[in-house]
Amino acid sequence: MNAPRPKHAPLTQFEVVDDTLVVGGVPLPRLAARVGSTPFYAYDRARLTERVALLRRHLPPEIHLHYAMKANPMPAVVQHMATLVDGLDVASGGELQVALDTVMPPERISFAGPGKSDHDLRCAIAAGIVLNLEGFGELERAAAIGRELGITPKVAVRVNPDFELKSSGMKMGGGPKQFGIDAERVPEALRRIGELKLDFEGFHIFSGSQNLKAAALHEAHDKTFALARRLAQDAPGPVLTLNIGGGLGIPYFPGEERLDLEAVGAHLRAILPEARRDLPQAQVVMELGRYLVAEAGIYVCRVVERKESRGQVFLVTDGGLHHHLAASGNFGQVIRKNYPVAIGHRVAGGERETVSVVGPLCTPLDLLADGMELGRAQEGDLVVVFQSGAYGLTASPGGFLSHPAAREVLV
Structure with a gap:
């Protein structure tokens, strides 16, 4: 079924070429190969620069801008x-x-x-x-x-x-x-x-x-x-x-x-x-903090297994709440909502399906997308969580279940 993707304004923050996400001028598959392994966070320096310029344009010149490092x-x-x-x-x-x-x-x-x-x-x-x-x-x-x-x-x-x-x-x-x-x-x-x-x-x-x-x-x-x-x-x-x-x-x-x-x-x-x-x-x-960096970052993990349980499709990935607690809904959300998520090389087009994206942890809280319409994915495909530049890796329980740490790159 070729349904339109959900309308998530944050997706417009990044370039999409031939239905593939581009970060820092690099198509996502090439970026993943450059990083060498998933999961990873990628931060786009051009987006960071643009956000500061936007503030300079709209705020009075007397306002001094400080970056709150706790965000990233x-x-x-x-x-x-x-x-x-x-x-x-x-x-x-x-x-x-x-x-x-x-x-x-x-x-x-x-x-x-x-x-x-x-x-x-x-x-x-x-x-x-x-x-x-x-x-x-x-x-x-x-x-x-x-x-x-x-x-x-x-x-x-x-x-x-x-x-x-x-x-x-x-x-x-x-x-x-x-x-x-x-x-x-x-x-x-x-x-x-x-x-x-x-x-x-x-x-x-x-x-x-x-x-x-x-x-x-x-x-x-x-x-x-x-x-x-x-x-x-x-x-x-x-x-x-x-x-x-x-x-x-x-x-x-x-x-x-x-x-x-x-x-x-x-x-x-x-x-x-x-x-x-x-x-x-x-x-x-x-x-x-958040306003400067959140929209300049993505979190990327890889589908390890595609499985069905009683009519529901799960994409099991090598990432999860141990790297991105906020996207799982466990960083202050009262009612869990999905962050904007996409399959990195099927951002808008191709066959669509409703799936849940989960991680490798032994808890039902390890959920990156719940019943979300995404491009049809297979093992090895890249899942992208947008709005991930703030309160990501360092705000997450990285030691939980002793999985490998996520990498970080600035591109």
């Missing part, structure tokens, strides 16, 4: 991103080492995340990066380590705001949270920073992620700037940096519409003059 810390990806953006944000000592190996100056690297170890703090302070303080204990430990090293730590306060980003895929602020210092206690933290004579940089205020609604982002930005202006009244020095987080979402599933980036940029242009008036020295930072 592959060193080659980070090296490339460091040539495109204005700063890097890390969330571990391991990410910090990768960031320090790039061309990005240390003073344009910041470190956020709860539970920083003394070793993490020591490395960050010695390197001269900005610490986003997550709590009072961390504040005191950073000050003590700074005295020990004879270096004044550069610190910003990560604020747990008194509002949430509505319609966000993951709420990072508002209510009780392990992230940041509650907004009502930030004045106390600022006084302590002043007493300890730390080098105060500013605020990090991030309320949520993966949002596709421009109106929700407008409201969050309004509240973020208002909160920053209020907190600045108690700051021990001028606010030099205001990190407003990101929250810009991408479409993963049928029916989702792309974020209106032009509207987000227009709203920021409208509210920035007031922010410049009240926070004249502040660089406004937008910290983005």
Whole structure:
């Protein structure tokens, strides 16, 4: 049966020639041969560059773009991103080492995340990066380590705001949270920073992620700037940096519409003059991870066996949730939905069939596509999972059942 393929807008992000996916200018079969084995992740450097250019085009020029490395810390990806953006944000000592190996100056690297170890703090302070303080204990430990090293730590306060980003895929602020210092206690933290004579940089205020609604982002930005202006009244020095987080979402599933980036940029242009008036020295930072890299990556695995069970066709592959937890639906989805998936050399044409794509793990959760219409596949064919550039390999339980690790390439 030659039915039309499901309408997945993300498929348009990559070129398709003769019904075969092309990544980084290389047809998928040739790319797979070059990598040497499946499964693997492939990231397209041209798509990464285009995404940063898109943001530069629509956002006010005063906005500084930072790449949140937790979305994809592959060193080659980070090296490339460091040539495109204005700063890097890390969330571990391991990410910090990768960031320090790039061309990005240390003073344009910041470190956020709860539970920083003394070793993490020591490395960050010695390197001269900005610490986003997550709590009072961390504040005191950073000050003590700074005295020990004879270096004044550069610190910003990560604020747990008194509002949430509505319609966000993951709420990072508002209510009780392990992230940041509650907004009502930030004045106390600022006084302590002043007493300890730390080098105060500013605020990090991030309320949520993966949002596709421009109106929700407008409201969050309004509240973020208002909160920053209020907190600045108690700051021990001028606010030099205001990190407003990101929250810009991408479409993963049928029916989702792309974020209106032009509207987000227009709203920021409208509210920035007031922010410049009240926070004249502040660089406004937008910290983005998923939005920069997700659509530039694919995950590729190979069909090991084609089998039928009581009328249902299963494509059993050499990849699965141990490499791509998010695509299996086990990385925050409440109701499982299919990521966009295709057979790499039958993207749109040829005979179609409804199949489920599963991996080699001994769990029914190992599911990459559930009852999805794809090109008819045989053993040896390549299955492609799109929207896989963010929260892929390093966000997955790679050690589960001790299967080989997936490879990563930047093309």
